[in-house]
Amino acid sequence: MDPILSSIKDQELVEKRRNQMIKGAMTLFKEKGFHRTTTREIAKASGFSIGTLYEYIRTKEDVLFLVCDSIYQQVSERLEAQIDLNNSSVDHFKNAIRSYFRLMDEMQEEVLIMYQEVKSLEKEIKEYVLQKERDMVSMLERVISTCFPGSISQRDRELLANNIFIQGQMWGFRRWMLQKQFTLEEYMDRQIHFLMSSITASE
Amino acid sequence: MDPILSSIKDQELVEKRRNQMIKGAMTLFKEKGFHRTTTREIAKASGFSIGTLYEYIRTKEDVLFLVCDSIYQQVSERLEAQIDLNNSSVDHFKNAIRSYFRLMDEMQEEVLIMYQEVKSLEKEIKEYVLQKERDMVSMLERVISTCFPGSISQRDRELLANNIFIQGQMWGFRRWMLQKQFTLEEYMDRQIHFLMSSITASE
Amino acid sequence: MDPILSSIKDQELVEKRRNQMIKGAMTLFKEKGFHRTTTREIAKASGFSIGTLYEYIRTKEDVLFLVCDSIYQQVSERLEAQIDLNNSSVDHFKNAIRSYFRLMDEMQEEVLIMYQEVKSLEKEIKEYVLQKERDMVSMLERVISTCFPGSISQRDRELLANNIFIQGQMWGFRRWMLQKQFTLEEYMDRQIHFLMSSITASE
Amino acid sequence: MDPILSSIKDQELVEKRRNQMIKGAMTLFKEKGFHRTTTREIAKASGFSIGTLYEYIRTKEDVLFLVCDSIYQQVSERLEAQIDLNNSSVDHFKNAIRSYFRLMDEMQEEVLIMYQEVKSLEKEIKEYVLQKERDMVSMLERVISTCFPGSISQRDRELLANNIFIQGQMWGFRRWMLQKQFTLEEYMDRQIHFLMSSITASE
DNA sequence: CATGAATGAGTATTCATTCAT
DNA sequence: AATGAATGAATACTCATTCAT
Numbered sequence: 001m002d003p004i005l006s007s008i009k010d011q012e013l014v015e016k017r018r019n020q021m022i023k024g025a026m027t028l029f030k031e032k033g034f035h036r037t038t039t040r041e042i043a044k045a046s047g048f049s050i051g052t053l054y055e056y057i058r059t060k061e062d063v064l065f066l067v068c069d070s071i072y073q074q075v076s077e078r079l080e081a082q083i084d085l086n087n088s089s090v091d092h093f094k095n096a097i098r099s100y101f102r103l104m105d106e107m108q109e110e111v112l113i114m115y116q117e118v119k120s121l122e123k124e125i126k127e128y129v130l131q132k133e134r135d136m137v138s139m140l141e142r143v144i145s146t147c148f149p150g151s152i153s154q155r156d157r158e159l160l161a162n163n164i165f166i167q168g169q170m171w172g173f174r175r176w177m178l179q180k181q182f183t184l185e186e187y188m189d190r191q192i193h194f195l196m197s198s199i200t201a202s203e
Numbered sequence: 204m205d206p207i208l209s210s211i212k213d214q215e216l217v218e219k220r221r222n223q224m225i226k227g228a229m230t231l232f233k234e235k236g237f238h239r240t241t242t243r244e245i246a247k248a249s250g251f252s253i254g255t256l257y258e259y260i261r262t263k264e265d266v267l268f269l270v271c272d273s274i275y276q277q278v279s280e281r282l283e284a285q286i287d288l289n290n291s292s293v294d295h296f297k298n299a300i301r302s303y304f305r306l307m308d309e310m311q312e313e314v315l316i317m318y319q320e321v322k323s324l325e326k327e328i329k330e331y332v333l334q335k336e337r338d339m340v341s342m343l344e345r346v347i348s349t350c351f352p353g354s355i356s357q358r359d360r361e362l363l364a365n366n367i368f369i370q371g372q373m374w375g376f377r378r379w380m381l382q383k384q385f386t387l388e389e390y391m392d393r394q395i396h397f398l399m400s401s402i403t404a405s406e
Numbered sequence: 407m408d409p410i411l412s413s414i415k416d417q418e419l420v421e422k423r424r425n426q427m428i429k430g431a432m433t434l435f436k437e438k439g440f441h442r443t444t445t446r447e448i449a450k451a452s453g454f455s456i457g458t459l460y461e462y463i464r465t466k467e468d469v470l471f472l473v474c475d476s477i478y479q480q481v482s483e484r485l486e487a488q489i490d491l492n493n494s495s496v497d498h499f500k501n502a503i504r505s506y507f508r509l510m511d512e513m514q515e516e517v518l519i520m521y522q523e524v525k526s527l528e529k530e531i532k533e534y535v536l537q538k539e540r541d542m543v544s545m546l547e548r549v550i551s552t553c554f555p556g557s558i559s560q561r562d563r564e565l566l567a568n569n570i571f572i573q574g575q576m577w578g579f580r581r582w583m584l585q586k587q588f589t590l591e592e593y594m595d596r597q598i599h600f601l602m603s604s605i606t607a608s609e
Numbered sequence: 610m611d612p613i614l615s616s617i618k619d620q621e622l623v624e625k626r627r628n629q630m631i632k633g634a635m636t637l638f639k640e641k642g643f644h645r646t647t648t649r650e651i652a653k654a655s656g657f658s659i660g661t662l663y664e665y666i667r668t669k670e671d672v673l674f675l676v677c678d679s680i681y682q683q684v685s686e687r688l689e690a691q692i693d694l695n696n697s698s699v700d701h702f703k704n705a706i707r708s709y710f711r712l713m714d715e716m717q718e719e720v721l722i723m724y725q726e727v728k729s730l731e732k733e734i735k736e737y738v739l740q741k742e743r744d745m746v747s748m749l750e751r752v753i754s755t756c757f758p759g760s761i762s763q764r765d766r767e768l769l770a771n772n773i774f775i776q777g778q779m780w781g782f783r784r785w786m787l788q789k790q791f792t793l794e795e796y797m798d799r800q801i802h803f804l805m806s807s808i809t810a811s812e
Numbered sequence: 813c814a815t816g817a818a819t820g821a822g823t824a825t826t827c828a829t830t831c832a833t
Numbered sequence: 834a835a836t837g838a839a840t841g842a843a844t845a846c847t848c849a850t851t852c853a854t
Contacts, residue, residue, distance in 0.1 A: 211813070600807035
């Protein structure tokens with residue numbers, strides 16, 4: 001599904017140009033945020049003229065959507081690649097969480113963008129993006145279900161998945177606080193340690 | 204410390220006008236965010252003219268700072284009021300966490316503002332605000348130290364304090380996800396339950 | 407009635423600035439038409455900045471309305487001043503028509519603006535302007551009624567008033583055709599001559 | 610004479626494409642006027658691409674010219690078809706006027722376009738169009754000459770022809786005023802009645 | 813102290829036109 | 834001949850900030 005209209009017919013070209021746009025805009029949004037970035041700057045950073053930019057989107061908000069969507073897409077894909085729902089070992093659980101934390105570490109800046117700009121999106125489009133977030137939490141939840149079948153209640157699984165989810169994000173957007181005290185490895189170790197106690201306590 | 208300059212001499216008046224401003228601006232920021240709110244709207248919502256507004260601040264960002272500062276002030280004060288560092292019982296710990304969660308529930312919208320707009324602040328001013336956040340995490344940390352003296356390491360205390368801190372915030376800014384599944388009481392119960400296992404595991 | 411909103415409170419100032427605007431815009435509209443005139447040009451021709459312009463109007467169309475309204479106002483006032491509904495002599499009728507024709511001669515360019523741009527106005531505002539035109543035709547109709555009481559039917563009076571009305575306008579906006587062949591005096595003489603025959607024929 | 614250059618050699622094709630263009634553009638101009646219609650819309654309404662459009666014209670104004678020219682062409686042709694300069698009866702005169710009025714009734718919208726957009730044309734092209742209008746007035750004048758030979762002066766004939774001409778147009782572009790009061794038949798009857806008195810008075 | 817009129821740099825967006833394919 | 838992607842000048846409108854009263 002692609003809710004952003006373009007007046008260009010060649011779909012491959014649309015894809016290509018939009019990727020340029022996303023790349024250019026992402027850099028700018030990281031630097032100065034969505035509101036302080038102008039459409040001209042986006043066009044320039046994307047390597048084409050302002051007129052061309054508007055052949056591929058209708059409003060500046062469309063760019064924000066494309067950027068947000070692309071971030072989720074990346075995160076989802078990479079997360080999905082790390083998760084094997086046929087492997088129900090505790091080690092696989094730990095590895096999956098570690099993968100997720102590492103992913104969040106690599107994508108710190110992108111995730112920060114999301115946190116700060118999503119609320120600027122139009123209602124409908126926002127809903128679409130939030131759904132993606134729900135999907136990701138669901139993935140974490142499913143890993144829990146797979147690796148700890150049986151005794152954890154549905155709601156506890158949901159809650160724990162949410163906790164994991166934001167602990168990963170926290171590593172990125174609270175780096176000014178955490179990254180003075182912990183290396184990523186240390187952070188992961190301790191969080192997973194606590195998590196395991198919680199899970200054990202839940203069973 | 205009050206880093207915002209005003210051309211008005213009468214300090215009491217400055218305080219009064221700024222409180223009007225904070226109240227007016229907060230409402231607007233909740234509705235439409237900082238960037239979409241104009242200084243004229245702020246002046247109007249505050250009950251005075253645009254000229255008067257600029258007698259008490261120098262830039263629009265100053266308003267954002269005042270609002271953010273005020274939010275932290277409120278949260279800090281209320282949190283501090285609930286914490287008794289002489290009481291080292293586990294029950295007091297649980298009650299303190301509950302108080303904090305309830306506080307976050309009441310101040311959902313204010314906390315959301317902070318999350319989304321702080322990065323718009325100037326570096327120096329941002330630092331000042333982030334320090335406030337550190338202070339609050341420290342308060343939570345001290346409660347942990349007090350109620351679970353001995354075996355938890357300094358870093359584990361820090362990490363747990365951070366976890367509590369963001370779980371409180373999460374209740375507010377992820378309400379679209381959590382508040383469909385949990386009532387506040389349920390959320391608090393389960394989070395505290397998990398927390399206790401983590402603490403026990405840490406000792 | 408003044409349907410154009412301004413953010414300026416001082417009503418006298420609003421009036422003054424709008425008169426500046428009307429004067430500046432009228433010159434530009436005569437030269438190049440509404441669509442080819444930019445708001446910046448209007449501001450400059452009015453003697454203030456673009457920002458100030460927009461303190462007194464909301465959209466460019468508002469300027470068009472103000473200009474159109476002002477033209478009708480002038481025409482109406484001057485026409486009204488020439489008509490004496492207590493004088494029922496045929497000479498007064500002829501003089502009234504002459505006055506109207508002379509007025510149209512003086513205001514050729516303004517009338518041309520009206521003809522070409524009114525359709526650009528929004529529906530509601532257009533209706534307001536068209537009503538003014540109806541009022542003017544009514545004035546002519548009343549002169550006919552006064553000076554030729556009795557036998558002319560209501561509809562004939564209306565039709566004749568319309569004919570007079572557009573014959574006056576025609577002198578202005580078909581000057582490229584008529585003013586090579588006729589002086590204003592000649593034109594008036596002949597039109598009034600034909601008019602009198604029509605009226606006589608109608609009685 | 611065809612003052613609009615095209616880069617296409619095949620004259621028949623040029624004609625065909627331009628007719629498509631005129632048809633498409635006319636619809637759009639009626640709806641929203643020349644200035645509010647984009648070249649892309651014209652291309653689309655004409656059934657070909659924007660690139661193709663520009664193979665047959667050089668500027669957007671060219672389209673306006675083609676449309677205006679086509680309207681006059683149609684009106685001229687149809688008027689000419691109704692006039693028989695060998696028939697000098699008064700009835701033929703009346704019939705000719707009636708034909709013209711009916712024509713104006715059918716072509717109300719087209720005539721309205723002309724009235725409002727001609728001034729947007731470049732000087733030279735405008736002159737060309739105005740000449741067409743002169744030709745049409747001449748045709749009416751010749752009917753008068755033919756049916757009322759003798760005593761009417763040249764200038765009176767011209768003036769009367771102009772009066773008829775604009776009374777016809779008036780029916781269209783003042784329909785909001787006239788068509789509430791008159792049916793076309795009534796309007797024609799009365800106007801011809803008045804006209805006959807004027808002519809009689811002139812002889 | 814308070815007011816609000818004035819300012820103009822800044823911004824998103826449009827659209828006529830070109831030109832390589 | 835036909836296409837449609839690319840261009841960028843142009844434009845309406847906004848809004849933070851100033852300053853005379």
